[in-house]
Amino acid sequence: MDRKRLKFLVLGCGIVATMGGLLIVGMSRPGGVAYYLSVSEFVAQPERASAGFRINGKVGTGSIVRAASGQDVSFVVTDGSSALPVRYHGVVPDTFVDDADVVVEGRLGGDGTFDAHTLLAKCPSKYEAALEEGQPMPDHSDLVPGATN
């Protein structure tokens, strides 16, 4: 192999190798990598307090408690068989509603509540039926002036 080709080979391999090197550096750094689990898998995980986790599930219907600040929210994430209380501080996405698919990323706090630093939510595509059939409809015309029923 002549010197010119060698030069190109070295440069090309250099680019590829540094890219790989950067990847390894990035992946070995704490914070970027997270284990991705369902709620049940997380609850069954023995070392769940040790590392960063990314957990997916659904928002437990009726569990959302929104603080007046608008950027603190607590709720329960569930996958049907297990449930996990979650605390989150930050911009709450508009898609975060009852029964929405969510992904929370963070770590388990000392009180057993999951402290999330990231909250991703995907809107459920349907509203469920509002009330059970046959239930009497409550009257709330007092709340709105001039409402007639």
Next chain:
Amino acid sequence: MLRDLTNAIGHWALFLGLLGAAWSVVAALLGARVRGKGLQLSAERAVLATWGLLGLATACLVAGFLADDFRLDYVYHYSSTSQPLPYKIGALWGGQAGSLLLWVLLLSGMACVMVLTNRRKNRALMPWATAVVGATITFFLVLLNFIEPPFLTSAARPDGVGLNPQLKNYWMMIHPPCLYLGYVAFTIPFAFGIAALVTRRTGDIWFRTTRRWTVFAWFFLGTGVLLGAYWAYIELGWGGYWAWDPVENASLMPWLTGTAFLHSVMIQERKGMLKVWNALLVILTFSLSIFGTFLTRSGIISSVHSFATSDIGPAFGVFLALVFFGSLVLLVSRLDNLRSEHRLESVLSRESSFLFNNLILVGMAATVLFLTTFPMLSELATGSKVTMGPPIFNLVNIPWALLLLALVGVGPLIAWRKASRENLLRSFVLPGLVGAWILLLLGILDARAYLASAGALLSALGRLDVSAGFQEFKTFYPAITFALGGFVLATVAIEFWRGARVRVSNYEESALVALGRLVWRNKRRYGGYIVHVGVVLVFFGVAASGAYQIEAVRELAPGEPLIVDDYLLRYDGYRLLAEDDYFGAVATLSVYDSATGKPIGTLEAEQRYHPNLMFPELRETFQHVKALGETGSPQYAEGVAGLYRLVTLLERQAGREVKTPSTEVGIHSSLSPLAASRFGEDVYVIPLAIDPATGRANLRVFVNPMVNFLWLGGLVFVLGAHLAVLPDARERRRLDAAIALEERSVAVA
């Protein structure tokens, strides 16, 4: 019933379309084997007929939306009676089946253009190209007929669910079709590439013929990516625009390899080199386009953007594997025909600068692919899913993007074969000085921060802690970006200046006329330079808004001020409203210069709630309050406040939320050149909460410096790409000459 009829017509048009597409493949393949002109003609007519049938099917589905035919499941899920007309039409691509339908309609439309523009050209390539495009159409029609049919009906329903509120946005309406145009149009260059490999006509005809297709696809994909970023910026309300989400990555990857392809074909045109590489790039780009559609649509990697999940995953996997591995096998079997005509002579040459640009672009696409699919890979390997966060993407990609930026300046000016000393001096001394001055200036302006980081960087390197070193190196990224950007802009300016000067002296034209004619006569080249300018502006926007963003969160009562950076914001007041299908509160803010107190502008931020209208009393009260607003009743505001109370009460009773929030951020962009220090800067206000009774508002405020350079750069990119895609007499002559040469050599052989 008319509606039954149109649904049936749509259903059967899709099925006949499948038959038509399948026939176009069979006839084209038979035509290629036995050289039957009649069969090839039949295949091309089948392509045209398929397009007509798909157009009919799409029209039937749109008719379903316009007529509010909620028996159609698809219409029920993505539309409702209260949905405004543009969103009823846009809801066509709000879900899975409609997106696939739009995809395949666009593809068959492009197939028609391909057939019609090549009636008298490329007759040896056309049967194979028709077969490849036809097979892709057939695949999508199989999905639409058997796995994801859009014309499923159920019992009649009074109203539909409606489109996801976040998708009800002007940009969101044009963003998906734009991306689809990009994804789809890459099919044509791919089809010609495959045709060239099969027929062993591996000269430069296949990509010269499809050059404008490639630019078209690449342009729409790039625009689609930027529109998606813009939508995220103004709609998702977290103050940013890019989060390395799988779906974002899916659209970025084929754009990166497509960019590499656009550049590397120039080397094959000029020097007959990189033939294997070019074929590989077009295969990669098309495969990544299919993979992108697959990732977006299958939900295999969880993403906030994948608005649909379904059973099309396995089918896509099979198709993708066939496309990718089939093409690779074909490529390997044709290696003999793809021998390079020249060798690389010097590292300092245009060939090698393009080669390195390609290596970086493909390397970035590969890293993004690796990191995006890592959850899947790690699950296969170890059984546990591991995800990669945005910091890793940034860590790996930013250094390479900066090197790429440098090559944007070097590539167009460095000499072919081997750059001489004179060439290097003549081309790069001045731009190099511009870059160096910018670096020096920025270094002096922010000397303390840079010195501190440099010290920390050295000590980290001393400890051999590469990771910490990179953390410190981040401080320098913006300065490096601006210096390299200045370097690139200077090279482009020099190119324009030199070209125009030659015209001025040769043709005695005025400077402006010379500049105009220079660009018009070399649209491909100068269009490319203009795109480079756009890319530099995008780099500026990303670097400054990423590094120098300022954030504040504060609860304000009406009338209270807030100082952020060099802005003074006053919360003027709020008003309550109920419109369309939402109620909410609008906060009005005035923006002043904090030093001089001069008014700069006003902005409005809005907190909306879409009530769940399935609750009868909520629906009735909402309609009532809305009517109060329409008649201008003084009780309107009190009525909206009542809606808030009703929602709270209902939520307590039902034990769940009965509203869907949607936040409209308030943005004030400084675009006046008079305020140069703020040019391109945004004040970005997210209303976290607005109390309907007192008006106390919790606001999150960002100052995003230079973020508008991103969108301005996008506009410049659009301009340049338009120029490059216009018909160009010079390119046409080159293509004709190449075709004539090829025909002669085939005749001799």
